[in-house]
Amino acid sequence: MSVINFAFLARPNIFRNFLKGNTSRIFSLNTTNYSTEEPPEVQEAPETVTREPSEKEKARDRTKVIPVETSIRYLKSAAYKETYGEYLVWEQYRRNHKGMFPPRKTRKTCIRKGMLSTGNPCPVCRDEYLVLDYRNVDLLKQFISPQSGEVISYSKTGVCQKRHQELLISVERARDFGYLTFDVPFREYDYSEYYNEKNESKK
Amino acid sequence: MSFGSNLRMFANKASLCCNVNKVTLELFSRCSTVAFLQYDKDPGPSFSNPDVQKLLKSMTRVQLEKVYKKRSVSDNTVEYKFMTSEQLEKQFRKAAERAEKLIQMPPIVKVKEDSQKVISRDPALTNFSNTKFVIADITYGVNSSDRKILVRQTDGTLEYAPLSIRKRINQIYFPHPGRKIRLPRMFEPEHLNRCLANFQYEFILDRACVQFDPYEKEYHEITTKVYNHINESKRFDDLRSTRHFGPMAFYFAWHQIIDDLLYDMIKQDYLKNGAELVALYYQLNGIDYDKSIHEKLETLVQPQSTIQSVLKPKASDDMHEEIKNAIGKSAEDFTADDISFEFIETFVKTKALKKVQLELALQALRETNDEKKKLYHGLKKAHGIS
Numbered sequence: 001m002s003v004i005n006f007a008f009l010a011r012p013n014i015f016r017n018f019l020k021g022n023t024s025r026i027f028s029l030n031t032t033n034y035s036t037e038e039p040p041e042v043q044e045a046p047e048t049v050t051r052e053p054s055e056k057e058k059a060r061d062r063t064k065v066i067p068v069e070t071s072i073r074y075l076k077s078a079a080y081k082e083t084y085g086e087y088l089v090w091e092q093y094r095r096n097h098k099g100m101f102p103p104r105k106t107r108k109t110c111i112r113k114g115m116l117s118t119g120n121p122c123p124v125c126r127d128e129y130l131v132l133d134y135r136n137v138d139l140l141k142q143f144i145s146p147q148s149g150e151v152i153s154y155s156k157t158g159v160c161q162k163r164h165q166e167l168l169i170s171v172e173r174a175r176d177f178g179y180l181t182f183d184v185p186f187r188e189y190d191y192s193e194y195y196n197e198k199n200e201s202k203k
Numbered sequence: 204m205s206f207g208s209n210l211r212m213f214a215n216k217a218s219l220c221c222n223v224n225k226v227t228l229e230l231f232s233r234c235s236t237v238a239f240l241q242y243d244k245d246p247g248p249s250f251s252n253p254d255v256q257k258l259l260k261s262m263t264r265v266q267l268e269k270v271y272k273k274r275s276v277s278d279n280t281v282e283y284k285f286m287t288s289e290q291l292e293k294q295f296r297k298a299a300e301r302a303e304k305l306i307q308m309p310p311i312v313k314v315k316e317d318s319q320k321v322i323s324r325d326p327a328l329t330n331f332s333n334t335k336f337v338i339a340d341i342t343y344g345v346n347s348s349d350r351k352i353l354v355r356q357t358d359g360t361l362e363y364a365p366l367s368i369r370k371r372i373n374q375i376y377f378p379h380p381g382r383k384i385r386l387p388r389m390f391e392p393e394h395l396n397r398c399l400a401n402f403q404y405e406f407i408l409d410r411a412c413v414q415f416d417p418y419e420k421e422y423h424e425i426t427t428k429v430y431n432h433i434n435e436s437k438r439f440d441d442l443r444s445t446r447h448f449g450p451m452a453f454y455f456a457w458h459q460i461i462d463d464l465l466y467d468m469i470k471q472d473y474l475k476n477g478a479e480l481v482a483l484y485y486q487l488n489g490i491d492y493d494k495s496i497h498e499k500l501e502t503l504v505q506p507q508s509t510i511q512s513v514l515k516p517k518a519s520d521d522m523h524e525e526i527k528n529a530i531g532k533s534a535e536d537f538t539a540d541d542i543s544f545e546f547i548e549t550f551v552k553t554k555a556l557k558k559v560q561l562e563l564a565l566q567a568l569r570e571t572n573d574e575k576k577k578l579y580h581g582l583k584k585a586h587g588i589s
Contacts (some may be wrong), residue, residue, distance in 0.1 A: 041234040076209075094549040113262065144275075146275055147275060147277070147279050147545060148275060148276065148277045148279055149274075149275030149276055149277070150277060158578040175387075175392050176383075176387050176388050176389065177387075177388045177389055177409075178387070178388070178389030178395075178397070178398045178406075179407045180396050180405070181403055182275070182406075183274040183276050184273055184381050184406070184410050184412075184413050185276075185380040185413060186305065187309075187379070187381075187412050187413050188307060189309060189310055191251065191310060193346070193348055194247065194251075194310045194312050194417060194418075195247060195248075195310065195312075
């Protein structure tokens with residue numbers, strides 16, 4: 001078990017799942033471990049390319065498109081509850097970086113060529129059932145600050161740049177469609193503008 | 204054609220913009236077929252009438268907690284200060300004054316129709332350009348409604364811009380905070396219906412206030428749709444103590460559908476408001492009634508000042524106060540209730556649409572009120588006060 005990195009230890013419930021042998025819900029995977037499994041003569045033999053992908057490869061695959069409806073159901077399900085508990089989706093995520101200070105920006109993207117390309121994917125990329133869409137209100141709400149009503153910065157949530165852009169777009173769309181409510185700026189009316197012509201006595 | 208300092212022109216992608224407007228108009232005309240009650244004559248003068256304003260404001264029942272509820276806006280700062288009790292009272296007074304502004308009712312005016320006002324026809328300019336030109340005077344300090352905005356058509360006609368173009372140009376140069384140049388999709392019928400089904404009344408109305416001007420047809424359609432939905436779902440409490448309660452009550456009274464609101468007021472023991480609503484109904488529909496009831500109620504029930512509700516009542520040894528606090532009503536309240544009862548009952552007998560329901564509610568309230576009255580007198584006797 002020496003391949004387990006610190007990210008596992010930080011999330012006890014996921015760790016427990018791992019010990020039970022249930023590897024389907026693991027978010028972070030170790031890249032080095034994965035590459036050693038691959039046989040070196042892959043290029044020569046064409047039939048080894050078409051072999052069944054291993055369990056870990058399947059877990060990294062992100063080519064399957066999950067519909068929003070599934071994601072909306074997932075956020076209400078017991079599986080979601082078990083994975084995240086009472087925490088927000090991004091709350092328990094920790095970025096990996098060398099030194100004391102994290103880089104100003106998060107990584108550009110976690111998914112390259114349809115596969116997870118990192119061992120510590122961002123909170124949205126790591127769980128394939130979290131789909132950013134304007135109808136997925138429960139998910140979007142987790143990224144909006146209750147104090148300011150704005151989308152929380154990636155420096156706090158750790159979401160990768162690509163997902164953060166998607167998040168901003170879907171929040172804007174959700175507000176446009178009325179899925180997300182917000183505090184509308186107050187409009188003060190000048191009554192004299194509307195009633196002055198008829199009755200000269202100003203209100 | 205000199206327009207003072209800043210004169211700007213820009214070519215207008217006329218055909219494209221016109222299409223967008225047409226689409227939204229079509230959408231609205233489709234949604235307007237469902238129970239859209241129009242104001243048959245100009246409601247402006249009646250709405251701005253001081254008596255009506257007073258009634259509407261009183262019905263709103265301002266609660267400072269609701270007016271100053273927590274808002275998630277970017278400048279959400281809190282300041283902590285040490286104060287003497289006089290300073291604190293002064294602050295409360297200021298807060299109450301500010302609350303008055305925050306619940307300012309959106310005006311109700313009649314729908315403004317577009318009219319074509321041609322300034323000059325210059326056939327020499329025909330086909331000078333294949334787009335029309337919009338000319339706007341963006342001098343600082345001019346009111347949005349007074350701003351001069353003209354259109355030079357492709358056939359050389361110079362005319363005042365129609366309302367839709369005016370609104371767009373005003374929004375480009377002098378944006379209203381929160382208003383979008385394109386209509387938010389929320390106001391399209393299917394999405395509006397979803398928002399209504401989720402009971403997001405205040406949000407819809409707030410946003411409609413910002414997005415539209417009170418004289419726009421869309422504004423009237425959306426607000427009436429919301430009011431009708433509230434009337435069906437009977438969730439009047441959602442709007443109570445907001446700026447939209449007055450216009451809603453006005454709408455109901457104008458269209459003579461106050462029964463559900465009156466029932467709600469009776470049920471919640473807001474009898475004075477019920478009497479006011481009935482008075483409003485009489486006033487808007489030109490029915491004579493005894494106007495002395497307002498004075499009677501005014502003298503009996505002290506106008507519920509917003510400051511008093513915030514400042515904690517001083518501990519008094521007055522027995523009257525104590526009994527009043529225990530029961531929630533004073534002797535004056537009981538007599539005021541009796542007056543309101545009579546006033547509402549005559550309305551129920553003559554004009555109400557849902558007579559049985561209202562009569563039953565009145566009956567039930569009268570019984571509980573009688574019990575309270577008995578208790579009140581009993582307590583008074585026990586304490587030896589006549």
